[in-house]
Amino acid sequence: MFGKIHFTWNSTEKKSIREIVTEEGARPEKEILYIIRKLCAVLENKGGKETEIPPCLLPQNIFLNTEGEIFLSPQKISFSLQEPYYPPEQMREERVRNKNYIYNLGMLMLFMAVGDTNKAKLDALAENKILKEVIEKCTAFDPDMRFSSPKELLSFVARKKRKWEKWIAALLTLAGTGMLLTLLFYFYTEGEQIGEAAGRESGYMAGYAGGYEKGLAEAPGIGLGASPYDFRRGNLFANVAATGDGAFLAQSEDELFFIHQRNIYRMNPYTEKIKLLVENAEAFHLSYYDGWLYYSAKxxxxxxxxxxxxxEVFCEQRSGLLYIEDGEFYLDDAAENGYLYKINPQTGELRQLNGITDYHCFHVADQRIYYTDKENDYAVYRCDLDGSNRKLVSSNHCEWICLYENKIFGYAAGYENEEERESSSPAGFLIRMDLEGGSMQKIGHIPASYLNVTSGGIYYVAGQNKTLEWMSFDGRIHYTIVPTATGPFNLAGRWIFYVNREDGDSLWRVRVDGSGNKKVE
Known part of the structure; x- marks a missing residue:
């Protein structure tokens, strides 16, 4: 009834249910019931394992690996995100103590089935009658109408499944008799066609193979994935580096936030509905972390x-580019010759980390800073957070770099002078290396700027035409997302917001597969 599920994403990392639904859409009934069975086993403490169970089971704190194993994370989730998963009759102060997870499991199934916690969307499950009935019984308004335990929930599903299997068996028996008669006639006529089919086979396969390979490279949006929400990070470092003046797009668990004409707006990534969030914010940089949207003003x-x-005011003394990494807050001072500071998120107090005044393509990994040095021909350097132990990582001219999964991606190019850098596209190559600068690989020869690398692939602005492009990690597949001249862009989920060079540098938005390309009004 609950056969083992295997997942096929191209990574050894675990993914949360939130990431799976956001990237791949609503989950099938078989997958949902498999996950619920695993969670019920944890709640019933099967096998005697002591497992720390969060007070609320959320899509954000349930992780799966490609083998279908379940892992629960104790990470703190803001209460506003937990609210839909608690029974309506429970008072807030009771919620941590009450361990009845039945309502919680029902809302979790609803989210996996429709991508939302709005009960009105249950009607969309009309064809999945068993799943719809289970969710309704889990989330009934009257607590007495709900399942009394995870064990009862699973028993109910098992009974329903057996009933359907009996009906299916009967139908298959009838269908089998009809098929037998049909097959007798089929095999008679099939013999006449074998000779003709054999003659066509070799020519067909040759054409199919060539067409498939060409189609794979040219099919719109094939292989393009979303940039999943990362609760550990306030924004993609490459989003900040794109303009050098701050990220104009940020992502939460459910929404996108962007800066447009001095205001901050919010957008539902599915309905595309846009609302004003902060008027006259005068913001130049956005980050989102733990339920709060941070924005830097003058x-x-x-x-x-x-x-x-x-x-509320988060930092009174200074403004600048705010970087958030694993709960640590760093501020690159916006003032001329500004320094890097660490912010105490409870008090807002600043502590200067070092005296380096010009980071380009700033990244933090393993408590080290990685950046390119404009004064040293954009060579790649790293140093400790306090600026000590500075080390040359790569002497290649890499005006744009991006760190992803302990790898440095960059475009290595050589220029004779500044005029050549501005006016031409020299012979160069896209490279990938480890954090020490070793194991360097060439993965492409197209000039690339505004480099942004996520689990979805490699995004960049290409060559002299400045088109917005996507490339697979092995460099073999390319796809043009925006065919017109593009400036800095920011990436969040399945959306890209970019500066349209052919429309007076106005702000546009497009999905990562190239669809929905329109001006932000």
């Missing part, structure tokens, strides 16, 4: 809670 850093709309 003299201060503010934060706003998108649900309650509560707004």
């Amino acid at each position: 003299e201060k850093v503010f934060r706003v809670h998108p649900l309650s709309l509560r707004q």
Whole structure:
């Protein structure tokens, strides 16, 4: 009834249910019931294992690997995201103590089935009658109408499945008799066609193979994946580096936030509905972390809670580019000759880390800073957070770099002078190397700027035509997302917001597969 599920994403990393649904869409009934069975086993403590179970089972804290194994994360999730998963009759102070997860499991199934926690969308499951009935019984308004335990939930599903299997067996018996008669006639006529088919086979296969290979390279959006929300990071470092002046797009668990004409807007990535969030914010940089949207204005850093709309000053003394990595807050001072600071998120106090005043393509990994040095022909350097132990990683001219999964991606090019850099596309190559600068590989020869690498692939602006492009990690497959001249772009989920060079540098948006390309009004 609950056969083992295997997942096929191209990574050894675990993925949360939130990431799976966001990237791949609503899950099939078989997969949902498999995950629920695994969770029920944990709740019933099968096998005697002591497992730390979070007070609330959320799509964000349930992880799976490609073998279908379940892992629960104790990470803290903001209460606003937990709210839909608690029974309506429970008071807030009771929620941590009450371990009845039945309602919780029902809402989790609803999210996996429709990508939302809106019960009105249950009607979309009309064809999945068993799943719909299970969710309704888990989330019934009257607690007495719900399953009494995870064991009862699984028993109910098993009974329903057996009933359907009996009906299917009967139908298959009838269908089998009819098929037998049909096959007798089929095999009679098939013999006449074998000779003709054999003659066509070799020519067909040759044409099919060539056409398939060509189609794979040219099919719109094939292989393009979303950039999943990362709860550990406030924004993609490459989004910040794109303009050098800050990221104009940020992503939360459910929404996108962007800067447009001095205001901050929010957008539902599915319905594309846009609403004003902060008017006259004068913001130049966005980050999202743990339920708060942080934005940098001229003299201060503010934060706003998108649900309650509560707004407050986060950093009083300075403003700049705010980087958030694993709960650590770093501020690259916006002032001329500004320094790098660490911010205490509880008090807003600043502590200067080092005296380096010009980072380009700033990244943090393993408590080290990686960047390119404009004064040294854009060579790649790394140093400790306090600026000590500076080391040359690569002497290649890499104006644009991006770190992903402990690899450095960059475009290595050589220029005789600054005029050549501005006016030409020299012979160069896209490279990938480890964090020490070793194991260098060439993966492409197209000039690339505004490099942004995520689990979805390699995104960049290409060559003299400045088209927005995508490339697979092995460099074999390329796809043009925007065929017109493109400036800096930011990536979030399945959306890219970019500067349209052919429309007076106005802000446009497009999905990663090239669809939905339109101006932001």
